Amino acid sequence: MQVGKPYFINLACTGVIPTKAMNSHVPLHYEEILADVAQALALGVQMVHLHARDNAGIQTADPAPYGRLVEAIRALPGGRELIVGVTTSGRQDAGFESRSRVLELDGLAKPDMASLTLSSLNFAQSASVNAPDTIRQLAERMATKGIKPELEVFDAGMANFAAVLLKEGLLKPPLYVNVLLGNVAGAQADLLQLAAILAALPHGCIVGVAGLGRFQLAANGLGLLAADGVRVGLEDNLWFDQQRTVLASNTRLIERVIAQAHLLERRLLSTTAIRDRLGMTS
Incomplete structure (x- = not known):
């Protein structure tokens, strides 16, 4: 039990699927994403996970809008310390070349982290295709560029694959892991299934727990x-x-989430503290 222990929040603010028609609050444009990140910073959030869209509102792998966003975030109060992650999602394109373009950003546009989903999986109405070779190529490119993988784990098999990649030297500890619960084809938002995943992960992982759809509240409580x-x-x-x-x-x-944590007497970690745990420099 983690009652009383400081914790972190990772904000996944946009994603691939949400649209304004689904929810008018979804930040799709540069100014909207930046405004939501600024509010998150003011609330003490230490990490953000970014997706960018093109002019038609479609998820894009073009690194330019990501670089622009990261640079603007760095200019916000506290933005230099914030841990900024970008997506390498396989939901629109399964190929390595397009998905790895965002990893070429450098200077103030360079992200701290990039997502790495550890297997293919089905969502309710679509698939995310992540071939083993593509996962390995992305992990290798992240290592070369000094970008920490933001590992995405939906079931115990993906947790096992993290251990495989660690043994192969493609991942370096300490590992950061998002465990995502409640997907129709993955682990559900209950303590037993979360415990099985945590037991399967390599020792010493830093873990955040997410929930999809109506399972978000319960999953955050489990986290x-x-x-x-x-x-x-x-x-x-x-x-x-x-x-x-x-x-x-x-x-x-x-x-x-902050209100939930308050009931458990958990306070937010400083961004410096979570950076230190992850072995990052600001």
């Missing part, structure tokens, strides 16, 4: 009970209530 922190945001869940009558915003979701 605060059993892990190092949580991932929260509109990428994973568009509704504030279980009845789906109140649209969520990133700010309200962050505030709800």
Whole structure:
């Protein structure tokens, strides 16, 4: 049990799927994403996970909008310390070349982290294709560029693959892991299934727990009970209530996690502290 232990929040603010038609609060444009990140910083959030869209609102692998966003975030109060991650999602394109372009950013545009999903998987209406060779290539490129993998784990098999990549030398400790619960084809948001994943992960991982859709609230609670922190945001869940009558915003979701943590007497880690745990320099 992690009651009383400091924790972190990782904000996944946009994602691949959400649109304005689904929720008017979804930040799709540069200024909107920047505004949500600024509010997250003011609330004490230490990490953000970024997706960018093209002019048609479609997820893009073009590194230019990511670089522009990262540079602007660095200019915000506290932005130099914030841990900024970018996606290498396989939901729109399974290929290594397009997905790795964002890893070429440098200078103030360079991200601290990049997502690395550890297997292919099905969502409710689409698939994320992640071939073993592509996963290895992305891990190798991240290592070369000095970008820490933001490992995405949806079941115990993916946790095992993290151990395989660690043994192969493609990952270096300490590992950062998002455990995502509640997907139709993955582990569900209950303590037993989370415990199985935590047991399968290599020793010493820094773990945040996320929940998809209506499972976000429960999964965040499990993360605060059993892990190092949580991932929260509109990428994973568009509704504030279980009845789906109140649209969520990133700010309200962050505030709800903070309220949950307060009941468990958990306070937010400083960004410097989580950077130190992850072996990062600001």
